[in-house]
Amino acid sequence: MDRCALFVDAGYMLADGAMAVHGTRRRESVSWDYEGLVQLLGDLARDRTGLPLLRCYWYEATVEGRRTAEHDALADMPGIKLRLAKLRPGRREGVETEIHRDLTVLARNRAVSDAVVVSAEEDLAQVVSDVQDLGLRVTIVHVTVDGNWTISRSLRQECDDIMELASAHLRPYVELIPGAEPARADEQYPAGALSARSASNGHSNGSADSYQALPPGNGSAGPPSIYTAPVVAEYQRPAQPIAPSYRHDPEPEPPARDDPAAGAKSPLGLQSMRRFRPQPG
DSSP, X not given: OOOEEEEEEHHHHHHHHHHHHHSOOOGGGEEEOHXXXXXXXXXXXXXXXXXOEEEEEEEEEEETTOOOHHHHHHHHSTTEEEEEEEEBTTBOTTHHHHHHHHHHXXXXXXXXXXXXXXXXXXXXXXXXXXXXXXXXXXXEEEEOBTTBOOSOHHHHHHSSEEEEEOHHHHGGGEEEOTTOOOOOGGGSOXXXXXXXXXXXXXXXXXXXXXXXXXXXXXXXXXXXXXXXXXXXXXXXXXXXXXXXXXOOOOOOOOOOTTOTTTTOBOTTSOBOOOOOOOXXX
Protein backbone atom coordinates (compact mmCIF):
# COMPACT_ATOMS: atom_id res chain seq x y z
CA MET A 1 0.00 0.00 0.00
CA ASP A 2 1.43 3.37 -1.01
CA ARG A 3 0.94 5.16 2.29
CA CYS A 4 3.28 6.37 4.99
CA ALA A 5 3.09 6.20 8.78
CA LEU A 6 4.69 8.45 11.39
CA PHE A 7 6.51 7.04 14.44
CA VAL A 8 7.47 9.54 17.16
CA ASP A 9 9.87 8.73 19.99
CA ALA A 10 8.35 11.33 22.33
CA GLY A 11 11.10 11.15 24.94
CA TYR A 12 13.61 12.17 22.30
CA MET A 13 11.37 14.63 20.45
CA LEU A 14 10.29 16.59 23.51
CA ALA A 15 13.68 16.62 25.26
CA ASP A 16 15.84 17.57 22.30
CA GLY A 17 13.16 19.88 20.90
CA ALA A 18 13.05 21.87 24.14
CA MET A 19 16.84 21.86 24.27
CA ALA A 20 17.10 23.23 20.72
CA VAL A 21 14.65 26.07 21.40
CA HIS A 22 15.04 26.94 25.10
CA GLY A 23 18.26 25.25 26.24
CA THR A 24 16.65 22.82 28.72
CA ARG A 25 15.49 19.22 28.70
CA ARG A 26 13.31 19.62 31.78
CA ARG A 27 9.80 18.50 30.89
CA GLU A 28 8.28 20.68 33.59
CA SER A 29 10.03 23.82 32.29
CA VAL A 30 8.24 23.99 28.93
CA SER A 31 4.74 23.77 27.51
CA TRP A 32 4.12 22.04 24.18
CA ASP A 33 1.36 22.62 21.65
CA TYR A 34 0.97 18.91 20.93
CA GLU A 35 -1.69 19.36 18.28
CA GLY A 36 0.50 21.81 16.38
CA LEU A 37 3.58 19.61 16.80
CA VAL A 38 1.81 16.51 15.49
CA GLN A 39 0.47 18.55 12.57
CA LEU A 40 4.01 19.73 11.76
CA LEU A 41 5.42 16.20 11.85
CA GLY A 42 2.50 14.81 9.83
CA ASP A 43 2.94 17.47 7.15
CA LEU A 44 6.64 16.69 7.09
CA ALA A 45 5.97 12.98 6.55
CA ARG A 46 3.48 13.63 3.73
CA ASP A 47 5.65 16.21 2.01
CA ARG A 48 8.81 14.12 2.15
CA THR A 49 7.31 10.83 1.00
CA GLY A 50 4.64 12.27 -1.30
CA LEU A 51 2.18 9.78 0.21
CA PRO A 52 -0.97 10.04 2.34
CA LEU A 53 -0.47 9.53 6.07
CA LEU A 54 -2.05 6.46 7.65
CA ARG A 55 -1.62 7.62 11.27
CA CYS A 56 0.87 8.80 13.88
CA TYR A 57 2.22 6.40 16.51
CA TRP A 58 3.35 8.19 19.68
CA TYR A 59 5.76 6.33 21.99
CA GLU A 60 6.66 7.37 25.51
CA ALA A 61 8.18 5.71 28.58
CA THR A 62 6.52 6.42 31.93
CA VAL A 63 6.87 5.01 35.43
CA GLU A 64 5.30 1.56 35.27
CA GLY A 65 3.64 2.61 32.03
CA ARG A 66 1.19 4.90 33.81
CA ARG A 67 -1.00 7.21 31.75
CA THR A 68 -1.38 10.88 32.71
CA ALA A 69 -4.01 13.45 31.77
CA GLU A 70 -1.56 14.71 29.16
CA HIS A 71 -1.43 11.25 27.60
CA ASP A 72 -5.23 11.02 27.59
CA ALA A 73 -5.38 14.32 25.70
CA LEU A 74 -2.91 12.96 23.16
CA ALA A 75 -4.82 9.70 22.78
CA ASP A 76 -8.05 11.66 22.17
CA MET A 77 -6.54 13.39 19.15
CA PRO A 78 -7.68 11.92 15.80
CA GLY A 79 -5.08 9.91 13.94
CA ILE A 80 -2.84 9.22 16.95
CA LYS A 81 -2.08 5.82 18.43
CA LEU A 82 -0.52 6.15 21.91
CA ARG A 83 1.99 3.53 23.07
CA LEU A 84 3.30 3.70 26.65
CA ALA A 85 6.34 1.74 27.81
CA LYS A 86 7.81 1.27 31.27
CA LEU A 87 10.50 3.61 32.54
CA ARG A 88 13.28 2.02 34.59
CA PRO A 89 16.21 3.76 36.32
CA GLY A 90 18.69 4.61 33.59
CA ARG A 91 16.64 2.90 30.87
CA ARG A 92 13.60 3.45 28.66
CA GLU A 93 12.36 -0.11 28.57
CA GLY A 94 9.98 -1.05 25.82
CA VAL A 95 10.09 1.98 23.49
CA GLU A 96 12.24 0.28 20.84
CA THR A 97 10.24 -2.93 21.26
CA GLU A 98 6.95 -1.12 20.64
CA ILE A 99 8.33 0.68 17.59
CA HIS A 100 9.74 -2.59 16.23
CA ARG A 101 6.43 -4.38 16.67
CA ASP A 102 4.35 -1.71 14.92
CA LEU A 103 6.81 -1.30 12.07
CA THR A 104 6.97 -5.06 11.53
CA VAL A 105 3.20 -5.58 11.59
CA LEU A 106 2.56 -2.75 9.13
CA ALA A 107 5.32 -3.94 6.80
CA ARG A 108 4.17 -7.57 6.79
CA ASN A 109 0.56 -6.57 6.13
CA ARG A 110 1.71 -4.16 3.41
CA ALA A 111 -0.27 -1.43 5.15
CA VAL A 112 2.39 1.17 4.40
CA SER A 113 5.36 1.50 2.07
CA ASP A 114 7.21 4.26 3.95
CA ALA A 115 7.93 4.87 7.63
CA VAL A 116 8.98 8.27 8.97
CA VAL A 117 10.63 7.79 12.37
CA VAL A 118 11.36 10.74 14.67
CA SER A 119 14.24 9.50 16.80
CA ALA A 120 18.02 9.36 17.11
CA GLU A 121 18.16 6.24 19.29
CA GLU A 122 21.11 4.06 18.33
CA ASP A 123 19.23 0.87 19.28
CA LEU A 124 16.77 1.52 16.44
CA ALA A 125 19.44 0.80 13.83
CA GLN A 126 18.73 -2.95 13.95
CA VAL A 127 14.98 -2.30 13.92
CA VAL A 128 15.34 -0.24 10.75
CA SER A 129 17.42 -2.96 9.12
CA ASP A 130 14.84 -5.63 9.98
CA VAL A 131 11.85 -3.80 8.49
CA GLN A 132 13.81 -2.79 5.40
CA ASP A 133 14.16 -6.51 4.70
CA LEU A 134 10.34 -6.58 4.61
CA GLY A 135 10.27 -3.91 1.90
CA LEU A 136 9.74 -0.82 4.06
CA ARG A 137 11.51 2.42 3.23
CA VAL A 138 12.59 4.28 6.40
CA THR A 139 13.22 8.01 6.78
CA ILE A 140 14.71 9.30 10.04
CA VAL A 141 13.80 12.75 11.35
CA HIS A 142 16.15 14.15 14.00
CA VAL A 143 16.52 17.39 15.94
CA THR A 144 19.61 19.55 15.58
CA VAL A 145 20.85 21.31 18.72
CA ASP A 146 22.92 24.43 18.04
CA GLY A 147 23.52 23.19 14.50
CA ASN A 148 24.85 19.81 15.71
CA TRP A 149 23.44 16.51 14.57
CA THR A 150 22.02 14.35 17.35
CA ILE A 151 21.54 11.18 15.31
CA SER A 152 23.74 8.20 16.05
CA ARG A 153 26.07 7.16 13.28
CA SER A 154 24.82 3.56 13.14
CA LEU A 155 21.22 4.73 12.70
CA ARG A 156 22.25 7.18 10.00
CA GLN A 157 23.97 4.40 8.08
CA GLU A 158 20.95 2.11 8.17
CA CYS A 159 18.12 4.48 7.20
CA ASP A 160 17.12 5.35 3.64
CA ASP A 161 16.80 9.08 4.15
CA ILE A 162 17.55 11.67 6.84
CA MET A 163 15.76 14.91 7.62
CA GLU A 164 16.37 17.43 10.33
CA LEU A 165 14.33 19.74 12.52
CA ALA A 166 15.97 22.90 13.81
CA SER A 167 14.90 25.31 16.53
CA ALA A 168 13.23 27.58 13.96
CA HIS A 169 10.85 24.77 12.97
CA LEU A 170 9.89 23.94 16.57
CA ARG A 171 9.79 27.39 18.16
CA PRO A 172 6.09 28.04 17.37
CA TYR A 173 5.10 24.90 19.31
CA VAL A 174 7.06 25.08 22.58
CA GLU A 175 7.07 27.83 25.20
CA LEU A 176 9.16 28.30 28.32
CA ILE A 177 6.90 28.35 31.37
CA PRO A 178 7.16 31.72 33.18
CA GLY A 179 9.13 31.33 36.41
CA ALA A 180 10.47 27.93 35.42
CA GLU A 181 13.96 27.17 36.66
CA PRO A 182 16.52 28.12 33.99
CA ALA A 183 18.57 25.44 32.31
CA ARG A 184 21.55 24.20 34.28
CA ALA A 185 25.02 24.32 32.80
CA ASP A 186 25.23 20.52 32.73
CA GLU A 187 22.14 20.38 30.51
CA GLN A 188 24.03 22.20 27.77
CA TYR A 189 26.10 20.39 25.21
CA PRO A 190 29.83 21.12 25.40
CA ALA A 191 31.09 23.46 22.71
CA GLY A 192 32.00 21.57 19.57
CA ALA A 193 30.72 18.20 20.66
CA LEU A 194 27.62 16.35 21.75
CA SER A 195 27.89 13.84 24.56
CA ALA A 196 26.38 10.37 24.30
CA ARG A 197 23.37 9.76 26.50
CA SER A 198 23.14 6.07 27.25
CA ALA A 199 19.89 6.43 29.16
CA SER A 200 18.27 8.47 26.44
CA ASN A 201 19.57 8.66 22.89
CA GLY A 202 22.81 8.10 21.05
CA HIS A 203 24.49 11.21 19.65
CA SER A 204 27.10 12.27 17.22
CA ASN A 205 28.17 15.53 15.67
CA GLY A 206 28.19 17.05 12.26
CA SER A 207 29.78 20.20 11.03
CA ALA A 208 27.47 23.17 11.18
CA ASP A 209 29.05 24.42 7.96
CA SER A 210 27.40 21.53 6.13
CA TYR A 211 23.94 22.94 6.58
CA GLN A 212 22.08 25.74 4.91
CA ALA A 213 21.59 28.63 7.30
CA LEU A 214 18.01 29.23 8.38
CA PRO A 215 16.59 32.74 8.27
CA PRO A 216 15.68 34.25 11.64
CA GLY A 217 12.10 33.82 12.80
CA ASN A 218 9.78 36.44 11.36
CA GLY A 219 6.76 35.71 13.49
CA SER A 220 4.86 33.95 10.69
CA ALA A 221 2.30 31.34 11.62
CA GLY A 222 4.01 28.49 9.82
CA PRO A 223 7.54 27.16 10.34
CA PRO A 224 10.22 27.49 7.64
CA SER A 225 10.51 24.77 5.06
CA ILE A 226 12.11 21.50 6.11
CA TYR A 227 15.26 20.50 4.29
CA THR A 228 17.29 17.35 4.03
CA ALA A 229 20.77 17.54 5.51
CA PRO A 230 23.61 16.32 3.27
CA VAL A 231 25.64 13.27 4.16
CA VAL A 232 29.12 14.19 5.29
CA ALA A 233 32.14 12.00 5.76
CA GLU A 234 32.44 12.31 9.49
CA TYR A 235 29.85 13.39 12.06
CA GLN A 236 31.93 13.28 15.23
CA ARG A 237 33.83 16.49 15.80
CA PRO A 238 36.94 15.87 17.95
CA ALA A 239 36.96 17.60 21.30
CA GLN A 240 39.44 20.40 21.75
CA PRO A 241 42.52 19.29 23.71
CA ILE A 242 42.80 20.71 27.19
CA ALA A 243 46.18 22.08 28.17
CA PRO A 244 47.58 20.34 31.25
CA SER A 245 47.73 22.36 34.41
CA TYR A 246 50.87 22.15 36.51
CA ARG A 247 51.32 23.27 40.07
CA HIS A 248 54.25 25.61 40.57
CA ASP A 249 56.14 24.30 43.56
CA PRO A 250 59.19 26.08 45.00
CA GLU A 251 62.48 25.14 43.38
CA PRO A 252 64.03 22.19 45.20
CA GLU A 253 67.32 22.55 47.02
CA PRO A 254 70.28 21.86 44.72
CA PRO A 255 71.80 18.42 45.27
CA ALA A 256 75.13 17.90 47.00
CA ARG A 257 78.21 18.27 44.80
CA ASP A 258 79.09 14.59 45.14
CA ASP A 259 75.52 13.60 44.09
CA PRO A 260 75.91 11.71 40.78
CA ALA A 261 72.40 12.79 39.82
CA ALA A 262 73.28 16.50 40.01
CA GLY A 263 71.90 18.39 37.05
CA ALA A 264 69.58 15.57 35.87
CA LYS A 265 66.24 16.78 34.64
CA SER A 266 62.79 15.13 34.76
CA PRO A 267 60.59 14.91 31.63
CA LEU A 268 58.78 18.06 32.83
CA GLY A 269 62.02 20.00 33.09
CA LEU A 270 62.05 20.03 36.89
CA GLN A 271 65.12 19.19 38.93
CA SER A 272 65.27 15.45 39.61
CA MET A 273 65.35 14.55 43.30
CA ARG A 274 66.77 11.13 44.16
CA ARG A 275 67.57 9.60 47.51
CA PHE A 276 70.71 7.63 48.04
CA ARG A 277 71.67 5.49 50.95
CA PRO A 278 74.61 6.94 52.89
CA GLN A 279 77.86 5.25 51.95
CA PRO A 280 79.76 3.49 54.72
CA GLY A 281 82.69 5.54 56.10
